[in-house]
Amino acid sequence: MMTIGKTVVITGAGSGLGRWISIESAKRGYSPILVGRSGEKLRAVQRELVDLGISSDIETADIRNHEDNKRAAEAILNRTKKIDVLINNAGFGYFAEAENLSYDSAREIMEVNLLGLIDWTSLFLPYLKQQQSGRIINIGSMAGKLATPKASAYAASKAGVIAYSNALRMEVKPHRISVMTVNTGPVKTPFSNKADPTGKYEKSVSRLAIRPEKLARTIVKNIDGRAREINLPGYMNKAALLYSLFPKTVEQLGRKQFMKK
Template sequence: MSLNDKVIVVTGASSGIGALAAQMLSEQGATVVLAARSVDKLQEVSTGMMGAYKLLELNVGDQHSVDSGFKQIYDEFGRIDCLINNAGYGSFQYCDEMPVEEFAEMMNVNYLGVVRCTKAVLPMMKAASSGRIVNVASIAGKIGTSKSTAYTATKHAVLGFSSALRQEVREYGITVSTINPGPIDTPFFNIADPEGHYVNNVKWFMMKPERVAKAMVAAVRTGTTEVNLPWVAGVGAKFYQLFPRLADVLSYRMLNKK
């Protein structure tokens, strides 16, 4: 799919891979709606935009904000050709130490945020018999690790939602892609790992954000079903599915670095 003049919404566009993907999409001729809670940060990102864009204050964890925000987009552009559900966060804590309220809030943002935004675009995409939905999940949604019970559950939910949705919308010419990256060198860890313990342990394995952003843009162009990054993590996820007990034993020390 050519990106020229396509209207593409990127949530969580104020930093990290969302900001980079928005800039890359702009370079390729798309009209990009950069959506996030912080307008100040969005304005900083917008300095790297090459083409037409719109800044949208949006909280994916709030239904009213989503309803109001997407109405603004449709009022201005009349359509949305692609939605990139990228907004989300993580916090690494042991299950018995994390309050239930934090489990609920992370699920509200990381999973229900995807649901809210997807439901906002589906009616028009169905009517147009076309559209792209790209959901940024995580390899954590396939391989659980210590101190990430809440985060892993949210990304597992995104993967399940995406798989089922893909079957629902196939007949309408709509594609649903998932991007499943491992650890990325972004501000995500400012909240998830404020002391830097995990980052220090996996620094050798962390990916540059540009690599993941390029995969997001490629998914918009091709409508590919799933991208696992890095490829070795995808292989590990397959091995885990086939031999879960053995994988637990072999991977315990390697994966539990938090």
């Protein structure tokens, strides 16, 4: 079923940003392998690609489960001669004050956003090193650079993604493998509804949220590049830079906006 072109493995491909990355990567002639927990959702995306005249492959896996990840990764590697790009996109969050966030919810956030990403990367690294080529794209968040109230565990998981990526980048550079993080503010995907079922957060950021298809195009355009990071929107990146220099001032000035969830 694979088309000619770079092979791109995309986790969390069944919906949201992952769906759009799958579509945009296929449009550019890459061969997407769609990974996610729901086979039904993956097949729906696969049918969308067929309607566009593009073939793809799918593999189901619950990213929270190491054995499941190992089985899926081995299945992909056994039937694919070369993996060119791994996009660790799977992620989600819950918005709640720290004292109201249950241990199970916090653990799930870490298992999906950080530990699952580390697991998939570790499973593919030996093959990428053997190839002496490859690109790893990790979906982080501006929350990992500028944490805000009611997103403590989510921000911690994304800060971990950024730190892990920074260390990994230096480790794999001698093997001609590049690493890029994608750090964005709110994106118009089902993420907001799950993070805050009340709809207040989605309403408060709707004017500022990034369209997922636009973000996906930006990510896919950078598959063949050497960019270290994508940080969007620009004003939020500037705020994060200011925060690294003047954290107390930014917290005071931004308090009203930060509390909008």
